[in-house]
Amino acid sequence: MAIELPGSLKAERDGAVAILRLARAGKRNALDDETIIGIDKFFSTIPDGVGAVLVAAEGEHFSAGLDLSELSERGVTEGIEHSRLWHRTFEKIQFGKVPVVAVMHGAVVGGGLELAASCHVRVAERSAYYALPEGSRGIFVGGGGSVRLPRLIGVARMMDMMLTGRTYSAEEGQAMGLSTYLVEDGNGFAKGLELAARIAGNAPLTNFAVTHVLPRIAESDPSAGFAMESLISSVAQADDEAKTRLRAFLEKRAPKVTRT
Numbered sequence: 001m002a003i004e005l006p007g008s009l010k011a012e013r014d015g016a017v018a019i020l021r022l023a024r025a026g027k028r029n030a031l032d033d034e035t036i037i038g039i040d041k042f043f044s045t046i047p048d049g050v051g052a053v054l055v056a057a058e059g060e061h062f063s064a065g066l067d068l069s070e071l072s073e074r075g076v077t078e079g080i081e082h083s084r085l086w087h088r089t090f091e092k093i094q095f096g097k098v099p100v101v102a103v104m105h106g107a108v109v110g111g112g113l114e115l116a117a118s119c120h121v122r123v124a125e126r127s128a129y130y131a132l133p134e135g136s137r138g139i140f141v142g143g144g145g146s147v148r149l150p151r152l153i154g155v156a157r158m159m160d161m162m163l164t165g166r167t168y169s170a171e172e173g174q175a176m177g178l179s180t181y182l183v184e185d186g187n188g189f190a191k192g193l194e195l196a197a198r199i200a201g202n203a204p205l206t207n208f209a210v211t212h213v214l215p216r217i218a219e220s221d222p223s224a225g226f227a228m229e230s231l232i233s234s235v236a237q238a239d240d241e242a243k244t245r246l247r248a249f250l251e252k253r254a255p256k257v258t259r260t
């Protein structure tokens, strides 16, 4: 891909999937400002023809979270600006052009977990473990974690993680909803790529409805939700892409739903 990224990130393309790798393994993929700005740039410039993004990481760990070495001299105002930078960036992931799959392994902690939580589908390898060490560092989540994580695992579990510093295993994370796929070590990238390619093959309007509209409906009062659902479902089914796909099924040219 032609965009210029910092050395802590690597981008490549596999068909309709754009791949973004955290590539700062020496610092356990700690997220410094340069990396966050690079992630922002990547998600702001997704080329036409890309239907999904895969986020993965090099080295033994997905991400050690915020780069703690950049934190010590920051005042209150700079702290707010920094947190807002993360918010803007992760919003571009969550409410961006295409769905995003994350592959997690090793430490997925602090801001690393916030990054993963802003993606739409999460695949965990068995080596993955999750923690929010902010409590023990005297800080607080700043990358949208307090908005996104309670929606995944509940306020009580997030409180427990932050107050006690406990670590959850990959199996526990799978049971509580931090991941929706759990695979053996070394298989996460292939699984993530397979899922991203499948997502990229969906009708773009359906992917938009699922990633942009569904979460808003889920946050609405039910009566607004029902109205929004009727609107988006009628918009989606009126699209040519839907007509083509429905015709293909009725003419027995499209795959059936199968057991796993």
Ligand code: 1HE
Residues within 6 Å of the ligand: 026, 027, 028, 030, 060, 061, 063, 064, 065, 066, 067, 068, 069, 083, 086, 107, 109, 110, 111, 112, 132, 133, 134, 137, 139, 140, 141, 142, 143
């Ligand atoms: C780092 C960071 C970092 C490692 N910032 N430099 N995050 C944390 O509190 C997690 C802190 N990190 C760890 O607990 C461990 O590093 C790991 C469990 C992730 C990995 O352990 P290990 O033994 O493989 O690596 P290491 O020897 O601890 O670290 C290797 C190098 O990475 C070392 O630097 P070196 O120059 O001495 O080689 C570490 O200093 C460096 N490193 N993690 C900076 N986080 C928007 S708000 C979000 C708030 C948060 O994310 S708070 C959570 C912060």
